[in-house]
Amino acid sequence: MRWRDQFELCFDAERAEKMHHGAIREGEDHCSMCGPNFCAMKITKSIKK
Numbered sequence: 001m002r003w004r005d006q007f008e009l010c011f012d013a014e015r016a017e018k019m020h021h022g023a024i025r026e027g028e029d030h031c032s033m034c035g036p037n038f039c040a041m042k043i044t045k046s047i048k049k
């Protein structure tokens with residue numbers, strides 16, 4: 001998860017970062033769109049392990 005790069009690609013990086021941090025705790029490996037139980041990135045990561 002390259003959140004820093006994602007924020008920097010946003011029109012309003014500061015606001016995007018604030019919203020992200022408001023919804024997701026530091027170190028979580030998903031975002032608020034699909035949530036922790038349905039995050040394809042998280043599931044793929046756990047399968048690779």
Ligand code: SF4
Nearest residue numbers: 031033034035039040
């Ligand atoms: S799969 Fe969904 S929850 Fe996971 S990072 Fe992508 S958009 Fe966010």
